[in-house]
Amino acid sequence: MTYTSQVSEGYQGFEQGPIRPPSEAQSLLIRVTRNCAWNRCTFCPVYKALAFSKRPVADVKRDIDLVYEYLLEIQQAHDMQSAGIRREMTRLAKSGGPMDPAAFEAAMQWFLNGANSVFLQDADSLVTGASELIDIVSHLKTRFPWVERVTSYARSSTIGKVAEDDLKALRTAGLNRLHVGLESGSDKVLRMVRKGSSKEMHVKAGLKVKKAGMELSEYVMPGLGGIGLSTEHALETADALSQIDPDFIRFRTLAVSERAPLHVDRVSGRFQTCSDVMIVKEMRTLIENLRGVSSAIKSDHILNLFEDLEGRMPQDKGRMLAILDEFLEMEPEKQDLYRVGRRLGVFSSLGDMRDLERVSRVQQLCESNGITHESTDALLEHIMQTFI
Numbered sequence: 001m002t003y004t005s006q007v008s009e010g011y012q013g014f015e016q017g018p019i020r021p022p023s024e025a026q027s028l029l030i031r032v033t034r035n036c037a038w039n040r041c042t043f044c045p046v047y048k049a050l051a052f053s054k055r056p057v058a059d060v061k062r063d064i065d066l067v068y069e070y071l072l073e074i075q076q077a078h079d080m081q082s083a084g085i086r087r088e089m090t091r092l093a094k095s096g097g098p099m100d101p102a103a104f105e106a107a108m109q110w111f112l113n114g115a116n117s118v119f120l121q122d123a124d125s126l127v128t129g130a131s132e133l134i135d136i137v138s139h140l141k142t143r144f145p146w147v148e149r150v151t152s153y154a155r156s157s158t159i160g161k162v163a164e165d166d167l168k169a170l171r172t173a174g175l176n177r178l179h180v181g182l183e184s185g186s187d188k189v190l191r192m193v194r195k196g197s198s199k200e201m202h203v204k205a206g207l208k209v210k211k212a213g214m215e216l217s218e219y220v221m222p223g224l225g226g227i228g229l230s231t232e233h234a235l236e237t238a239d240a241l242s243q244i245d246p247d248f249i250r251f252r253t254l255a256v257s258e259r260a261p262l263h264v265d266r267v268s269g270r271f272q273t274c275s276d277v278m279i280v281k282e283m284r285t286l287i288e289n290l291r292g293v294s295s296a297i298k299s300d301h302i303l304n305l306f307e308d309l310e311g312r313m314p315q316d317k318g319r320m321l322a323i324l325d326e327f328l329e330m331e332p333e334k335q336d337l338y339r340v341g342r343r344l345g346v347f348s349s350l351g352d353m354r355d356l357e358r359v360s361r362v363q364q365l366c367e368s369n370g371i372t373h374e375s376t377d378a379l380l381e382h383i384m385q386t387f388i
């Protein structure tokens, strides 16, 4: 192996963090920082017991080098058309062949997924510092010049602190998309959940990312205002997004994990969760009130009720509203049937309810498990916990 730099004393081999956006499922995950420097959002259980740290640039580069070396080996084996490449490589991993099995597995997965994109972990890579991150991204592009997309999560408050020129330099180096957790455009909601960003900060950060020439993906969390702030959450979020006009608006419906601080508020009654019907009304209000945006709306998270609630604004607005209206106009029993079928993975869109075999399967599941209108919410709550 040929390495570009000396690793730190604490280097313990190739690392990956716990999460990535659903749209980065095919990407190589390169861990730049560990956990979340903010870590206070009350709805988020992901890093709560874990300390934040920046990884030394040399260690991140070593991770990149390891994947590079293994990728070359895998490509060579593939070019030789060796039979059962995956089986052979897995055997090699188990026999102690590769020096770093985690890096080898990452390289293999990435190869099998086309090796086109990279996602920088964990919660907010920009906290690393512009020059360090430019160094890392440049190294990444040197090793993998064909990669089309390099992306990361970034917090609006951190983006606000990065100089415009540094953001542009990061874009030039190859970082071409940021995923921002906007969650809400309502200051009341943002304060309540301790997001650490205001609506104004979100808008300014979003515009800054776009000005730097990066693609911008804004995550929105239906249900985050609870019953009390549901309408305000929808209207203010629509207004913030209308000011930003991001490339992507991605829905990720709230599900309160028992490990999240918000769970305590929920148990005490300080936070009242919206029903699925309320959330659908909220999403309707949000989409209806988007003004002047050309964003692509995405619903690629398992927690969302409708996988097909996707489209380009403004031309697909009517079609997306029609999906929500169709659900809202259903009888409560039919809504329950869809909700149960969706959460059990039988349905992904309302169109699936025209498939009588699937409908019958969900009906039988409900009957055999004694699921009624009254018990549906508790059952779905239980299932949702397994998703988060």
Ligand code: SF4
Binding pocket: 036, 037, 038, 039, 040, 041, 044, 045, 046, 047, 123, 155, 181
């Ligand atoms: S910034 Fe992101 S990762 Fe950090 S606590 Fe908030 S939601 Fe979780």
